[in-house]
Amino acid sequence: MKHATAITAAFVTLTAASSQVSAAGRDHIEIVGSSTVYPFATVVAETFGNKTKFKTPKIESTGSGGGFKLFCAGNGIKTPDITNASRRIKKSEFDKCAKNGVNSITEVQIGYDGIAIANAKEGPQFNLSLRDVFLALAKEVPGTEPGQLKPNPYKTWKDVNPALPAVKIEVLGPPPTSGTRDAFAELAMEGGCKTFGWIKDLKAASKKAKKAGDKDKAKALKQQYKGICHTVREDGAYIEAGENDNLIVQKLEKNPNALGIFGFSFLDQNGDKVKGAQVDGVEISFDNIADGKYPVSRPLFFYVKNDHVGKVPGIKEYIVEFTEEDTWGPDGYLTEKGLIPLGDEQRAQMAKDARALKPLKLGNE
Amino acid sequence: MSTISSKQKIEASLKKRYARERRFRLYGVVSISISSLFLMVLLFTIISKGLPAFQQTWINLDVTLSPALLGVDANADPEALFSAKYAKVIKASLKEMFPGVKGRKQKRALKNLVSNSAAWDLRDKVLENPKLIGTTQSFWFLAKDDIDVFMKGGIDRNLPESDRRIKDYQLEWIDKLIAEGRLEKRFNTTLFTAGDSREPEQAGMLGAIMGSFFTMLVTLLLSFPIGVAAAAYLEEFAPQNNRWVDFIEININNLAAVPSIVFGLLGLAVFINFFGVPRSTPLVGGLVLTLMTLPTIIIASRAAIKSVPPSIKEAAIGLGASRVQTLFHHTLPLAMPGILTGTIIGMAQALGETAPLLMIGMVAFVADVPGSIVDPATVMPVQVYLWSDSPERAFTERTSAAIMILLGFLVIMNSAAIWLRKKFERRW
Numbered sequence: 068m069k070h071a072t073a074i075t076a077a078f079v080t081l082t083a084a085s086s087q088v089s090a091a092g093r094d095h096i097e098i099v100g101s102s103t104v105y106p107f108a109t110v111v112a113e114t115f116g117n118k119t120k121f122k123t124p125k126i127e128s129t130g131s132g133g134g135f136k137l138f139c140a141g142n143g144i145k146t147p148d149i150t151n152a153s154r155r156i157k158k159s160e161f162d163k164c165a166k167n168g169v170n171s172i173t174e175v176q177i178g179y180d181g182i183a184i185a186n187a188k189e190g191p192q193f194n195l196s197l198r199d200v201f202l203a204l205a206k207e208v209p210g211t212e213p214g215q216l217k218p219n220p221y222k223t224w225k226d227v228n229p230a231l232p233a234v235k236i237e238v239l240g241p242p243p244t245s246g247t248r249d250a251f252a253e254l255a256m257e258g259g260c261k262t263f264g265w266i267k268d269l270k271a272a273s274k275k276a277k278k279a280g281d282k283d284k285a286k287a288l289k290q291q292y293k294g295i296c297h298t299v300r301e302d303g304a305y306i307e308a309g310e311n312d313n314l315i316v317q318k319l320e321k322n323p324n325a326l327g328i329f330g331f332s333f334l335d336q337n338g339d340k341v342k343g344a345q346v347d348g349v350e351i352s353f354d355n356i357a358d359g360k361y362p363v364s365r366p367l368f369f370y371v372k373n374d375h376v377g378k379v380p381g382i383k384e385y386i387v388e389f390t391e392e393d394t395w396g397p398d399g400y401l402t403e404k405g406l407i408p409l410g411d412e413q414r415a416q417m418a419k420d421a422r423a424l425k426p427l428k429l430g431n432e
Numbered sequence: 433m434s435t436i437s438s439k440q441k442i443e444a445s446l447k448k449r450y451a452r453e454r455r456f457r458l459y460g461v462v463s464i465s466i467s468s469l470f471l472m473v474l475l476f477t478i479i480s481k482g483l484p485a486f487q488q489t490w491i492n493l494d495v496t497l498s499p500a501l502l503g504v505d506a507n508a509d510p511e512a513l514f515s516a517k518y519a520k521v522i523k524a525s526l527k528e529m530f531p532g533v534k535g536r537k538q539k540r541a542l543k544n545l546v547s548n549s550a551a552w553d554l555r556d557k558v559l560e561n562p563k564l565i566g567t568t569q570s571f572w573f574l575a576k577d578d579i580d581v582f583m584k585g586g587i588d589r590n591l592p593e594s595d596r597r598i599k600d601y602q603l604e605w606i607d608k609l610i611a612e613g614r615l616e617k618r619f620n621t622t623l624f625t626a627g628d629s630r631e632p633e634q635a636g637m638l639g640a641i642m643g644s645f646f647t648m649l650v651t652l653l654l655s656f657p658i659g660v661a662a663a664a665y666l667e668e669f670a671p672q673n674n675r676w677v678d679f680i681e682i683n684i685n686n687l688a689a690v691p692s693i694v695f696g697l698l699g700l701a702v703f704i705n706f707f708g709v710p711r712s713t714p715l716v717g718g719l720v721l722t723l724m725t726l727p728t729i730i731i732a733s734r735a736a737i738k739s740v741p742p743s744i745k746e747a748a749i750g751l752g753a754s755r756v757q758t759l760f761h762h763t764l765p766l767a768m769p770g771i772l773t774g775t776i777i778g779m780a781q782a783l784g785e786t787a788p789l790l791m792i793g794m795v796a797f798v799a800d801v802p803g804s805i806v807d808p809a810t811v812m813p814v815q816v817y818l819w820s821d822s823p824e825r826a827f828t829e830r831t832s833a834a835i836m837i838l839l840g841f842l843v844i845m846n847s848a849a850i851w852l853r854k855k856f857e858r859r860w
Contacts, residue, residue, distance in 0.1 A: 095808060109797045118515075120514075123799035125712060126797040128797075145708065312821075313822075339596060398536065403544070
């Protein structure tokens with residue numbers, strides 16, 4: 068009996084403690100979202116914590132999609148204040164937010180990230196086109212006639228393109244849960260896939276069907292297009308190496324013929340061990356990504372829940388810190404961590420909108 | 433005839449038996465040496481990688497705290513002192529030391545000799561004593577991670593310049609600093625006194641250690657009384673051969689084998705979404721780990737209670753003690769060493785757990801050191817994971833150092849379990 072009372076007492080205290088906390092509100096900012104933005108957001112959060120008297124924000128790396136799910140769950144202390152994303156918010160996510168009462172969101176684009184295709188320093192120098200990348204990594208590749216597909220027959224890079232070295236195709240990359248993989252499929256694979264006329268026509272046909280009002284046909288065509296372009300081969304040429312980019316770099320060092328796919332910041336940090344391949348003749352570099360010349364790069368964002376501003380201390384000041392020239396400008400500390408900044412004008416405009424908490428409006432795409 | 437043959441038979445079989453025995457012993461020795469070899473290799477790689485992290489490079493600078501650069505004078509109020517431009521002052525003193533640095537890249541490299549924590553350190557010193565403003569002082573600051581890695585031999589200066597993170601002009605600066613005695617390696621106290629940071633030189637384990645401490649505290653306070661009560665009831669009071677009791681027993685044994693991520697999902701659904709316990713706190717972490725350690729504690733406690741000789745219980749009951757008195761005065765004290773051993777092993781398991789914590793938001797960047805069970809926190813194994821995933825080179829050695837610290841705690845806990853058993857063990 069004594070035990071039972073003790074246990075009940077313990078539970079009562081715990082529930083009381085937790086309800087007290089939720090009633091009193093939160094004194095730190097909660098941030099969730101993309102693992103690509105995480106290294107940048109954490110640095111800003113830390114500087115913000117050191118520079119001001121606010122507490123350092125807590126940042127969870129949940130992936131872009133996971134971030135929106137938590138962010139759009141509703142208003143209130145228990146939901147995050149800010150979510151990071153390595154892609155723009157989708158219409159469906161925006162609608163879900165609105166349905167749950169999250170009506171006012173501010174979108175802040177912070178810069179770009181390049182995806183490197185790299186191999187060990189002592190390995191051969193690769194000069195790939197997007198078409199090469201697609202042909203080497205797709206599950207099925209176009210046959211001799213339009214509309215025909217065959218299982219990927221290529222074993223070496225030379226099979227794909229005679230100009231490439233005769234080494235086995237072996238690519239270490241992130242798993243499907245990763246935002247980097249999504250971006251890679253969308254930018255690199257699809258980019259190469261589109262160079263085949265009849266595949267490109269599929270997308271055009273889908274759009275046409277949508278205009279004509281045939282939704283099912285449009286959807287089916289789009290599915291077919293995506294299926295061809297985004298499906299990565301599963302016969303061992305593409306090796307899922309986990310979300311840990313450091314591990315990929317280590318594996319590349321041991322195997323000079325393998326290529327790896329990871330964020331530009333890891334290439335930047337490990338320039339003595341690995342080198343980036345040229346893609347469509349463009350070298351991966353800070354300037355080429357900023358200019359938009361390097362084809363495999365994507366914008367990075369964070370989204371702020373405007374209803375929380377004023378309720379959770381420091382959100383406005385965090386936005387100010389993030390949009391300071393010393394932070395995200397060409398000489399800012401984020402560029403040292405590998406962020407590619409926006410152009411000068413775009414940055415100034417973005418800073419103004421962000422600080423004014425301009426609510427995001429998504430039209431029908 | 434027959435006697436000789438049977439003797440021969442025995443001798444022959446005896447030889448075989450001895451051989452078999454020797455072989456079996458050999459197998460044992462081989463398997464032990466293989467496993468200890470693996471352990472040695474693991475420990476060797478971790479320790480050899482992690483040892484450099486216990487040292488940190490510091491840089492000495494003569495800083496002139498000029499009011500013009502700071503934007504405040506000695507009489508300013510603390511608010512103004514707090515937000516004065518300390519980074520500017522440090523930049524200026526570096527410029528003075530290395531005149532003639534040109535170009536954006538070189539200027540940035542010069543600024544990056546010292547960690548950006550130098551500005552906060554300087555601020556704290558000025559806040560302590562505002563009279564420093566206007567004087568020139570000599571201070572030691574943390575060196576930036578690249579410089580630190582170079583000083584520990586992580587970057588080979590004989591490589592071609594394009595392959596090095598430290599360029600030729602930086603080498604020149606470093607050589608000059610060394611010659612002037614302004615570069616020094618010291619024991620890395622930051623590793624034990626700071627919370628997490630994205631700058632390797634400022635990153636420490638204290639936040640994770642405190643997080644683990646609070647989480648374990650919640651786990652212990654909940655799982656120990658519940659576990660022991662459940663075990664005592666099942667052993668001493670539950671009706672024998674009852675279908676319900678059997679059902680509960682099977683479930684407890686099953687729970688011990690459930691993958692820990694399942695407890696994380698349960699914690700997310702029940703504690704966070706239903707009861708509204710705040711995310712990422714030691715409170716919710718401790719609750720989830722309680723669920724995970726309970727089966728271990730119950731099973732160990734039942735075994736310990738069972739091993740108390742019935743004669744002692746019978747004697748107590750024979751002298752007129754009630755069953756509860758017998759339990760509390762005799763059975764539990766005698767079973768305590770076994771119960772404690774089981775509890776400590778369960779806690780050590782919980783200390784090394786990350787998977788369930790992923791679901792409840794404890795895998796997060798938390799820079800502030802938690803001060804209570806409702807502050808956001810992370811735990812030691814999560815810290816290892818987060819550091820191993822960071823791009824900066826200097827985090828590699830810190831990852832190994834963090835593993836060493838975690839292993840240290842595990843060794844302490846497991847030795848405590850052995851010590852307790854040895855000290856209080858009774859034989860009948």
